[in-house]
Amino acid sequence: xxxxxxxxxxxxxxxxxxxxxxxxxxxxxxxxxxxxxxxxxxxxxxxxxxxxxxxxxxxxxxxxxxxxxxxxxxxxxxxxxxxxxxxxxxxxxxxxxxxxxxxxxxxxxxxxxxxxxxxxxxxxxxxxxxxxxxxxxxxxxxxxxxxxxxxxxxxxxxxxxxxxxxxxxxxxxxxxxxxxxxxxxxxxxxxxxxxxxxxxxxxxxxxxxxxxxxxxxxxxxxxxxxxxxxxxxxxxxxxxxxxxxxxxxxxxxxxxxxxxxxxxxxxxxxxxxxxxxxxxxxxxxxxxxxxxxxxxxxxxxxxxxxxxxxxxxxxxxxxxxxxxxxxxxxxxxxxxxxxxxxxxxxxxxxxxxxxxxxxxxxxxxxxxxxxxxxxxxxxxxxxxxxxxxxxxxxxxxxxxxxxxxxxxxxxxxxxx
Amino acid sequence: xxxxxxxxxxxxxxxxxxxxxxxxxxxxxxxxxxxxxxxxxxxxxxxxxxxxxxxxxxxxxxxxxxxxxxxxxxxxxxxxxxxxxxxxxxxxxxxxxxxxxxxxxxxxxxxxxxxxxxxxxxxxxxxxxxxxxxxxxxxxxxxxxxxxxxxxxxxxxxxxxxxxxxxxxxxxxxxxxxxxxxxxxxxxxxxxxxxxxxxxxxxxxxxxxxxxxxxxxxxxxxxxxxxxxxxxxxxxxxxxxxxxxxxxxxxxxxxxxxxxxxxxxxxxxxxxxxxxxxxxxxxxxxxx
Numbered sequence: 001x002x003x004x005x006x007x008x009x010x011x012x013x014x015x016x017x018x019x020x021x022x023x024x025x026x027x028x029x030x031x032x033x034x035x036x037x038x039x040x041x042x043x044x045x046x047x048x049x050x051x052x053x054x055x056x057x058x059x060x061x062x063x064x065x066x067x068x069x070x071x072x073x074x075x076x077x078x079x080x081x082x083x084x085x086x087x088x089x090x091x092x093x094x095x096x097x098x099x100x101x102x103x104x105x106x107x108x109x110x111x112x113x114x115x116x117x118x119x120x121x122x123x124x125x126x127x128x129x130x131x132x133x134x135x136x137x138x139x140x141x142x143x144x145x146x147x148x149x150x151x152x153x154x155x156x157x158x159x160x161x162x163x164x165x166x167x168x169x170x171x172x173x174x175x176x177x178x179x180x181x182x183x184x185x186x187x188x189x190x191x192x193x194x195x196x197x198x199x200x201x202x203x204x205x206x207x208x209x210x211x212x213x214x215x216x217x218x219x220x221x222x223x224x225x226x227x228x229x230x231x232x233x234x235x236x237x238x239x240x241x242x243x244x245x246x247x248x249x250x251x252x253x254x255x256x257x258x259x260x261x262x263x264x265x266x267x268x269x270x271x272x273x274x275x276x277x278x279x280x281x282x283x284x285x286x287x288x289x290x291x292x293x294x295x296x297x298x299x300x301x302x303x304x305x306x307x308x309x310x311x312x313x314x315x316x317x318x319x320x321x322x323x324x325x326x327x328x329x330x331x332x333x334x335x336x337x338x339x340x341x342x343x344x345x346x347x348x349x350x351x352x353x354x355x356x357x358x359x360x361x362x363x364x365x366x367x368x369x370x371x372x373x374x375x376x377x378x379x380x381x382x383x384x385x386x387x388x389x390x391x392x393x394x395x396x397x398x399x400x401x402x403x404x405x406x407x408x409x410x411x412x413x414x415x416x
Numbered sequence: 417x418x419x420x421x422x423x424x425x426x427x428x429x430x431x432x433x434x435x436x437x438x439x440x441x442x443x444x445x446x447x448x449x450x451x452x453x454x455x456x457x458x459x460x461x462x463x464x465x466x467x468x469x470x471x472x473x474x475x476x477x478x479x480x481x482x483x484x485x486x487x488x489x490x491x492x493x494x495x496x497x498x499x500x501x502x503x504x505x506x507x508x509x510x511x512x513x514x515x516x517x518x519x520x521x522x523x524x525x526x527x528x529x530x531x532x533x534x535x536x537x538x539x540x541x542x543x544x545x546x547x548x549x550x551x552x553x554x555x556x557x558x559x560x561x562x563x564x565x566x567x568x569x570x571x572x573x574x575x576x577x578x579x580x581x582x583x584x585x586x587x588x589x590x591x592x593x594x595x596x597x598x599x600x601x602x603x604x605x606x607x608x609x610x611x612x613x614x615x616x617x618x619x620x621x622x623x624x625x626x627x628x629x630x631x632x633x634x635x636x637x638x639x640x641x642x643x644x645x646x647x648x649x650x651x652x653x654x655x656x657x658x659x660x661x662x663x664x665x666x667x668x669x670x671x672x673x674x675x676x677x678x679x680x681x682x683x684x685x686x687x688x689x690x691x692x693x694x695x696x697x698x699x700x701x702x703x704x
Contacts, residue, residue: 075668082457103458182543240542240562242649258543384670391653396565 004357021246025061030313032062035090037064037073037298038144041271045333060313062089062351070298072196081105081305088306089314091298093370094129095379100301101139102376107302108137112315115141117312118322119341123369129295130374131209140299141318142339143330147362147369148197148295150286151254151272152261154279164283165261167228168201171286175235184237186230190245190394190407192382193296194263197285198223200292200370206381207373213381215404221288222288224393224400231394238394242387245303265296266362269335273358282358284365291368297336335364377416385410451677461674468678478682480654481662484569488658489637491573494579496633497626499577500584504604505614507585508592518589522582529579533646536575537562540647565655568648573655575643580636584629591625592618624698631694638687659683 002041025031035055038046043066050062062190067073070093092100100106100191109115114139118125124142127134127389148166148345156178165171175185188194196206204219216223230236237259239249251268253259255276263285264272273280285293300318320326327343330336332352338344344363347353353360419425451468456462472478503521506649509513510636524532539546540561548558561571595618642659644650650657657665657680667676 071669078457078671100458103456105458170426237543238563240648240652244649246650252541256544388654391651394651395563 014242022412025063029059029061030309032060032089032310032314032317033087034062034064034314035067035073035319036064037067037070037076037091039069040387042267042334042336046329048316048333049321049326049330050153052326053317056225056320057316060316060354061319062314065110067186069243072250075279081303084305086303086305087300088310089184089300089317090301092140093298093379094295095382097126097140097299097301098130098374099376099379100134105304106139107304107306107311108139108143109302109315110138110143112312114319121339121341121344121366123295124337124339126299129371130245132374134370136374140301141322142297142299143318143321143327144336145265145295145297145299145339146265146293146336148194148263148285148367149266149269149365150261150263150283151268152255152283153254153276154281156257156260156278157281164281165286167286168288172230172235174231174261175230179235183257184253184259186261187237187239187250187253187279188227188263189250190227190238190390191243191246192387192390193226193294195220195223195386195390196294196370197263197292197369198226200294201285201288201290203289205370207220207375207378211373211375212251213408213416214409215376215381215386215408219288220404221400224404227390228397228400231372233407242391243311266335266337266359267297269358269362280411281360284361284368291365292370293368294372295366295369308351332356332359335359335362337366375416377411378412380414380416381407381411385416435522444680447677447680447684449677450673450676451681453674454674456671457673466676468674469682472675472678472682475593477662478679481657481659481679482686484654484656485638485640485658488573488576488640489568489634491570492576493630493633495573495577496580496584496620499581500588500629501622501626503581503585504588504592505618507587518585521585525582525586527579529642530646532575532579536643537647540571562648562650565653568652568656572640572643572647573637574642575647576637580633584633587629588622588625589633591622594620603659627694627697627700631697632690632692634690635687635694638690650667657688 009070027101036043036046047064065087067076067090074092074096076093077086077090081389086105097106101365118141120128120142122128124145125133126136126138126142127139129140129142130283131137135362154306157174160177161175162174163170165174171186176183176383199206199219202219202222204223206213206215208214214220214291227236227238229398231238237250237253237283239246239253247264250259250262250264250295251272254262254264254272257278259278266282269282284291300321302314304395306314321330322340322343324342324346327338327340328346328350331338331343331347335358338347347359353363375381389398389407392398393400426659444489450461452463452465454464454467492542493577503517507517507521538544540548542548542558542563545561547561551558560675589692599617599621600613603617608616639660640658642663644656644658649657650661660683663676663679663683666672666679
């Protein structure tokens, strides 16, 4: 009898696994395609959570579909939206949220069950991530959120008895001490996100409170000039490639000890800790005139065009991921921030943070997080106007004031 | 031979005409239409006339990406012609070693572009790459293969040359095999040495082959995308943004469907011009 029951359950499991492998929902369940853009370890963690959700109830079946990196995924989402074939659920980077909201493709979530009372960490929800976000209909729910942090090779730091760099001057000094033939002291992708951090630290705003595109004014110039100085002196490696290719290159350089200290996303804590054969210390970014970091990562969105039944089913999955155990699991397996207060408390009370202090750095740094402006042109300012000019300034030694002036003029001309 | 029914040839042509219509003519006409609109796929398109063409011209994007494409294409065509011919002449002989050399050189052509990209990312890495390590070991300065705006386009061209030269070699080999041997023998009897036979007999007869190699290399390098996507993403500072990559960026990164379509139309006109040149070159190269 036991044997028979075992065989029956084995058959059930194998048919379930086969359905899962083919992405098909078991009969009687609402199948929810979920387009995601996490690779590597983060992807495996997400798939674990999807499997848990699918096993925890019998009405909804979430079918995760990998769509490349954030930008590739966004391109596919837009195409699918235009073709009327968008999935009910996906996730998008913060910079693009105001644009998608203005285009009217995002589902307003305020009236979904529990949406008004989600115990989100204030800096990570829509209200805290976007200036003016609280007054708008709720269209995003955070899940993989991050801030940039500094990763240092502790072995190299301790060998030279270097203090943790807490200011730009100390960062430059540490980079100088750590640089030697075949190794750069510091590495940072020439990327808008890190530049925005420097602008904030220099006391500026990329977009002013009145919506004017200032690109930080003098602070924007100081930020670029700081990078230029470090690169010119051979203290900082600007990694080859662009976007996430550059980030990945920098991780590889750090792991191979070709760079002693890097700025990267908190999303890589687990990966870098596990892969490096030297101890890693994570540090908050140094202060300029003040401490400041942008937040990053993505938010969940539901697409208006999907049938109500699918959107409601997708919402159940979102709520599942925000449960303390799921959100804490995601954070502890990846390095992304815990997005709800109960998840953060769980990591604290379980002793996880005490045992793994590197995971805590980004969370503590949220005290200095600066919200993004709710500006529909933000992603164009990022992708078209600023990003190429950052590269031109750093790699071709162009005058920071001139390149940022050009970008401001183009923003005005294009009514961004 | 006359068809039994007048419709018969058209019936036979229908599948191919349908395919051409659906996958080539319609998208092209559609691109032409969209190029007059400002459109991001999500919000309604807005008619802007020739503004997209003016924008890609004024911003310098068209000229810059065209310049990069022509630079890379020029290097690729010249090197694939020269190297392809030299290699073909070197291995156009019987024997196992020549067969092995032919196979080895051609093998690069069958490797997927993605694998080629990943391989060269490792070879040309500024710090850990094989090439720079060798340079440093020899006492030379390392080269910024992928991070210098002046060197990166040449690096991309080198990779394409490595990949397509095997194909050029095979085409030249077939050209060499098709040459009537009696012409060379007659020239030898008339006292022509190996160099004289090459210069006065082989090379003139290989002109159609060379024209074919040149035009196919040119078109292949105009369509370059994969290696750029993998190695440089168009950077540093747009120095490797070739035309096809510029179209990709406009469409998928910047969400500007109208401008991407304007680039597509310009690209089509250029390719049509190249094809016309190709036909002309073939006709001119045909031995009389």
